[in-house]
Amino acid sequence: MKALEWWRGAVIYQIYPRSFLDTNGDGVGDLPGIVQQLDYVASLGVDAIWISPFFTSPMADFGYDIADYRGVDPLFGTLADFDRLLAKAHALGLKVMIDQVLSHCSAEHAWFQESRASRDNPKADWFVWADARPDGAPPNNWLSLFGGVAWQWEPRRGQYYLHNFLPSQPDLNFHNPKVRRAQLDNVKFWLDRGVDGFRLDAINFCFHDAQLRDNPPKPAALRSGRGFSADNPYAFQYHWYNNTRPENLGFLEDLRTLMDRYPDVGALGEISSEDSLATTAEYCNDRRLHMGYSFELLTDDCSAAYLRATVEALEAKMQEGQPCWAISNHDVQRAVTRWGGGAADDALAVQLVALVCSLRGAVCLFQGEELGLPEAEVPFEALRDPYGKAFWPNFKGRDGCRTPMPWSNGANAGFSEGEPWLPVAAEHRALSVEAQQHDAASVLNATRAFLRWRKAQPALVHGDIRFADAPEPLLAFVRGHAGQRVLAVFNLSAQSVEWRAPAGAALLDAPGPLAASLDAGGVLHVPPRGAAFATLE
Known part of the structure; x- marks a missing residue:
């Protein structure tokens, strides 16, 4: 499967x-x-x-x-x-x-057109309808994500209907x-x-x-x-x-x-x-x-x-x-x-x-x-x-x-x-x-x-993820799958950054972002907005 x-x-x-x-x-x-x-x-x-x-x-x-x-x-x-x-x-x-x-x-869906017509039609309970409070206010304090109250008055039924988004987007009653x-x-x-x-x-x-x-x-x-x-x-x-x-x-x-x-x-x-x-x-x-x-x-x-x-x-x-x-x-x-x-x-x-x-x-x-x-x-x-x-x-x-x-x-x-x-x-x-x-x-x-290149790296497609401790602005994590471990390091700043890589890191020739370099002392030099991909032992 x-x-x-x-x-x-x-x-x-x-x-x-x-x-x-x-x-x-x-x-x-x-x-x-x-x-x-x-x-x-x-x-x-x-x-x-x-x-x-x-x-x-x-x-x-x-x-x-x-x-x-x-x-x-x-x-x-x-x-x-x-x-x-x-x-x-x-x-x-x-x-x-x-x-x-x-x-x-x-609100133009046939379901709503039928539901709004009366309180006793076959689709009367297909949407979220509620009576007004005694003072005519909406039934509760719910708000629409697009601003204002989440209830719209429908005079044909004498009730409010719920809309979490626009008034023209009535909520269906999944109950x-x-x-x-x-x-x-x-x-x-x-x-x-x-x-x-x-x-x-x-x-x-x-x-x-x-x-x-x-x-x-x-x-x-x-x-x-x-x-x-x-x-x-x-x-x-x-x-x-x-x-x-x-x-x-x-x-x-x-x-x-x-x-x-x-x-x-x-x-x-x-x-x-x-x-x-x-x-x-x-x-x-x-x-x-x-x-x-x-x-x-x-x-x-x-x-x-x-x-x-x-x-x-x-x-x-x-x-x-x-x-x-x-x-x-x-x-x-x-x-x-x-x-x-x-x-x-x-x-x-x-x-x-x-x-x-x-x-x-x-x-x-x-x-x-x-x-x-x-x-x-x-x-x-x-x-x-x-x-x-x-x-x-x-x-x-x-x-x-x-x-x-x-x-x-x-x-x-x-x-x-x-x-x-x-x-x-x-x-x-x-x-x-x-x-x-x-x-x-x-x-x-x-x-x-x-x-x-990503398609050819099983660790990046299917691997688990573990983050490595690295100072801001570096984001570093290891992806691992079927014996392959790939270290990914991203410099999120507009300045070059140096960071000591884990022992045994070997840079991969990955296309894409500005590539980092690894010196003989094991220090990664990551250019602005750059990245490093390396295999780990």
């Missing part, structure tokens, strides 16, 4: 379809655009693609508000286009994961077994179609506290992290009752039972809870999810001490299952800007790819990460993200990481012949695929070379 588990140690390339490649000139990327560029994706040396939602949707949250779980939105193409995508990816040796947004749907069965049937639809796995959006949000108890307040000093800013009122509470409920474990086990009926598939859960590392460890084992990732490396802290503490904390808790690490995705500022600031450069971009791909577990690389793209500046008048509009200017939303993929230096960077849905960042043109393709020293080709 181990040979079938493609997801162990896999590098997964995230495609945000709206911004990948537009083939029909409407300014929005589409499934045929993904098909057209799958050869490019395969050339990177990744193992799989994860495609963000392309399902039928009014696009209030750009596809994460699904109106039909089994339909392809005409904006992106057709179900036949998806079938062609799946066939070509498989022919290229790429696995295909798709998003599943199970905890909530669009109802019919809801759970319906969502498992939707998952089965795509498994039957041949997908290799799922990225499960907000998977710890499926169940709510049936008693609707208030969330307790959180001290001001603790209002940070987990993908939202400290000035968002969502950070003012401990979210003990509106998500991560114990009943969710049973649903994950039902989901795994379904998936185990299909060979060679995997589930990756997105987890954001009060203790995301503990929840990830709890959710990922041989009975629940195959992999899990959280926002712990999607924060601003890039110190060696923080990275070590985060990975070690998860390793200590996770006895089964596998982590999946990401430092960029469609919800956060791009890593070279977030961690490099004004000093972001090609060396940093290459180092970050090598670093995240050297940790234990699977890896998600976000489109453009292989080009070293910085965060784009999107003016307020061009913003599309409702999250950014609500919290501007303190938080500018997620549009800066979602701008179109730069394929060339031509009009609209080769993304579209029409007006792109978000403006193309001027600074991205010089970093286009076309500009980097034939430059051996480019971030793109350094990424390709490193991923090819």
Whole structure:
């Protein structure tokens, strides 16, 4: 069975379809655009693609508000286009994961349209409905992650409904077994179609506290992290009752039972809870999810001490299952800007790819990460993200990481012949695929070379991980598997650093980041943003 588990140690390339490649000139990327560029994706040396939602949707949250779980939105193409995508990816040796947004749907979904109509229709209990308090206020103090209360009044029923995200994203009532069965049937639809796995959006949000108890307040000093800013009122509470409920474990086990009926598939859960590392460890084992990732490396802290503490904390808790690490995705500022600031450069971009791909577990690389793209500046008048509009200017939303993929230096960077849905960042043109393709020293080709080399190092793909004591700004750890032990050392600063390597270390000729040297006295000389890979006796 181990040979079938493609997801162990896999590098997964995230495609945000709206911004990948537009083939029909409407300014929005589409499934045929993904098909057209799958050869490019395969050339990177990744193992799989994860495609963000392309399902039928009014696009209030750009596809994460699904109106039909089994339909392809005409904006992106057709179900036949998806079938062609799946066939070509498989022919290229790429696995295909798709998003599943199970905890909530669009207010335009037929389920919600029926449920909201009355209190006694067949789907009356498919969503989380509650009566107002005597003074007309919402039933409790729960807040939406996108700002404001998590309850919306529905006059047709004379009740409030729960929405952990936008008001147009009502939460499904997973306490109802019919809801759970319906969502498992939707998952089965795509498994039957041949997908290799799922990225499960907000998977710890499926169940709510049936008693609707208030969330307790959180001290001001603790209002940070987990993908939202400290000035968002969502950070003012401990979210003990509106998500991560114990009943969710049973649903994950039902989901795994379904998936185990299909060979060679995997589930990756997105987890954001009060203790995301503990929840990830709890959710990922041989009975629940195959992999899990959280926002712990999607924060601003890039110190060696923080990275070590985060990975070690998860390793200590996770006895089964596998982590999946990401430092960029469609919800956060791009890593070279977030961690490099004004000093972001090609060396940093290459180092970050090598670093995240050297940790234990699977890896998600976000489109453009292989080009070293910085965060784009999107003016307020061009913003599309409702999250950014609500919290501007303190938080500018997620549009800066979602701008179109730069394929060339031509009009609209080769993304579209029409007006792109978000403006193309001027600074991205010089970093286009076309500009980097034939430059051996480019971030793109350094990424390709490193991923090819990684595949030939069993310790980096499948090994365990043990950290070595090294002074800031060095991050050092050993990966071990089947007799191979590889020491990885990363200099996270813009200055050269020296460090005495363990006895018996022998440098490997690893491509990618600026390479370190090892002198006769056993001292590693690690250049700025550099790295060393060495075998150990």
